[in-house]
Amino acid sequence: MNAEFDTGSFSHTLSAGVEFSREKADTVRNNDPSNTSSVKVNTVSAYLYDTVELTDQWLVNGGLRLERYEVDIHASAGAVPWVGGGDYNASHTTLGGQLGVIYKPAPDGSLYASYGISHLPQGSLLSNPDPSRTGANGFPTFVPGAKPIEAHNYEVGVKWDFLGGDLSVTGALFRTEKHRVAYTGPVYGKQIIQGAELGIAGNITPAWRMFGGVTLLDSKRRHGADVDAAVASDYSVGTNIVADGWSAVTTTNGDELAFTPKVTASLWTTYDVTEKLTLGGGFQYVGDSWIGRPDDATRIIPNGKFGKLPSYFLVNLMASYAVNDNVTLRFNVDNVFNEKYLTTMNWNGNWGYVGAPRTYRFGTSFTF
Numbered sequence: 151m152n153a154e155f156d157t158g159s160f161s162h163t164l165s166a167g168v169e170f171s172r173e174k175a176d177t178v179r180n181n182d183p184s185n186t187s188s189v190k191v192n193t194v195s196a197y198l199y200d201t202v203e204l205t206d207q208w209l210v211n212g213g214l215r216l217e218r219y220e221v222d223i224h225a226s227a228g229a230v231p232w233v234g235g236g237d238y239n240a241s242h243t244t245l246g247g248q249l250g251v252i253y254k255p256a257p258d259g260s261l262y263a264s265y266g267i268s269h270l271p272q273g274s275l276l277s278n279p280d281p282s283r284t285g286a287n288g289f290p291t292f293v294p295g296a297k298p299i300e301a302h303n304y305e306v307g308v309k310w311d312f313l314g315g316d317l318s319v320t321g322a323l324f325r326t327e328k329h330r331v332a333y334t335g336p337v338y339g340k341q342i343i344q345g346a347e348l349g350i351a352g353n354i355t356p357a358w359r360m361f362g363g364v365t366l367l368d369s370k371r372r373h374g375a376d377v378d379a380a381v382a383s384d385y386s387v388g389t390n391i392v393a394d395g396w397s398a399v400t401t402t403n404g405d406e407l408a409f410t411p412k413v414t415a416s417l418w419t420t421y422d423v424t425e426k427l428t429l430g431g432g433f434q435y436v437g438d439s440w441i442g443r444p445d446d447a448t449r450i451i452p453n454g455k456f457g458k459l460p461s462y463f464l465v466n467l468m469a470s471y472a473v474n475d476n477v478t479l480r481f482n483v484d485n486v487f488n489e490k491y492l493t494t495m496n497w498n499g500n501w502g503y504v505g506a507p508r509t510y511r512f513g514t515s516f517t518f
Contacts, residue, residue, distance in 0.1 A: 161203040165213070169195045190222040199248075212249035218242075219271045223292075242298050244269035259310040264303075271298040293448055296332035307347075317352035317360075333380045333448050339373030341407060341445060362417030362432070369407040371450070378402065381450045384443075390498050393457040405453045408442030409494065411461070420468075430468040437461045441499045456499040462491035464505075476518065482511040 173191040199213030223238040250264035307322030325344035332338055349363035378385070378401045386398045418432035438461040442451030465486040471479045488508040495502035 163201040166198045188224045192220045194218045207254045209252040214247040217244050242271045261308050263306045266303045268301050269298040293332040293336045296336040297330050300329040302327045320349040322347045337376040337380050339377045342370045357422040360419045364415040369410045371405045384449050396454050399452045402450045402452050409439050411437035411439040413437040426472045428470045434464045443497050478515045480513045484509040
């Protein structure tokens with residue numbers, strides 16, 4: 151339900167509703183029909199959000215969201231990471247919300263600040279169990295009895311339009327704190343990601359368009375000795391091949407999150423050379439990052455143990471030609487310099503996915 155109404159000098163935009171959802175996943179591990187797992191997550195939620203226009207320059211928005219989760223898990227074979235065999239049931243009720251303030255010092259610009267809190271019950275992480283594993287390992291991100299993860303999101307930013315609204319520039323500072331990140335036990339830690347974002351989108355001239363942005367990230371793990379003790383097996387050298395010069399550690403408190411590059415950037419621009427011919431090009435840059443376990447894993451690989459996922463820089467080009475009002479030809483060259491790069495790797499760097507090589511694409515679009 152959405153409604154707009156006036157209450158005295160204030161204008162409101164109210165949104166409210168109730169949502170129901172069911173998520174179900176079934177997997178067969180090691181191609182064995184008797185070694186199966188299934189996960190069902192039923193969710194009921196109710197929400198109420200309101201935007202209040204206090205004056206022409208000041209707006210306040212916020213609201214609450216109440217959610218009820220019920221999780222049913224079944225594993226037909228092998229050891230499972232909970233007491234009582236191959237069935238597990240859990241339920242959680244969470245209350246989250248958001249509050250924001252917008253200030254418009256000029257018709258073309260606005261400043262904003264917001265805070266939000268949300269939750270992610272542990273069971274919902276099981277929607278994609280790893281089908282290559284068996285027994286307890288079939289649920290690599292699940293900790294029985296763990297409390298829901300609690301995420302706190304802080305952000306301040308600015309949006310400004312130029313050239314009569316044809317070009318928009320945005321900037322933001324943000325911080326996300328994930329509390330109650332569960333490890334075996336359960337014991338809990340915290341993950342923090344903070345940084346800055348800059349973006350540009352729109353027309354610089356009637357013929358010249360530009361879209362792009364850059365994101366700077368700083369990530370940290372924060373936890374105590376109980377987490378270090380729970381995942382200590384990952385801190386030793388072990389039997390895997392480790393990076394040159396790396397030695398065993400006793401804590402990962404303060405480590406950066408795995409596969410979280412400090413810098414990512416992209417830019418795409420096009421120019422109408424004539425009414426029919428358009429040329430364009432751009433780049434994508436992804437900085438290097440530590441190899442390790444993903445953020446939702448119940449284990450932690452110390453920074454540097456298996457090295458880094460290398461950075462990469464890609465250049466793409468395009469050309470389009472409008473044959474007439476209804477037919478347009480397009481030619482693209484992706485990864486112009488045939489950069490050899492990895493998009494991701496597994497937790498110990500034994501294998502990874504190679505990005506696409508130089509690729510040529512030719513297409514035609516029709517409008518009627």
